[in-house]
Amino acid sequence: MKQIISNYRYWVLFALASVIIIGLIVVPSTDTTFGMYAAVIFGSKAAALAALLAFCHYYMKWKD
DSSP, X not given: OHHHHHOHHHHHHHHHHHHHHHHXXXXXXXXXXXXXXXXXXXXXXXXXXXXXXXXXXXXXXHOO
């Protein structure tokens, strides 16, 4: 257990997973313009996708 807490790799993967989850569930308020609404939706999903790619890259690199 101490190995998991003191290893920075687990914390990096946890932070990336948090960004993925938050990016996927974020929904902007409906009282904004359509352009702003679409920008926030697509921006948050793009950030989640980028974090997912980074998560997969680091997981495959550090799994051994």
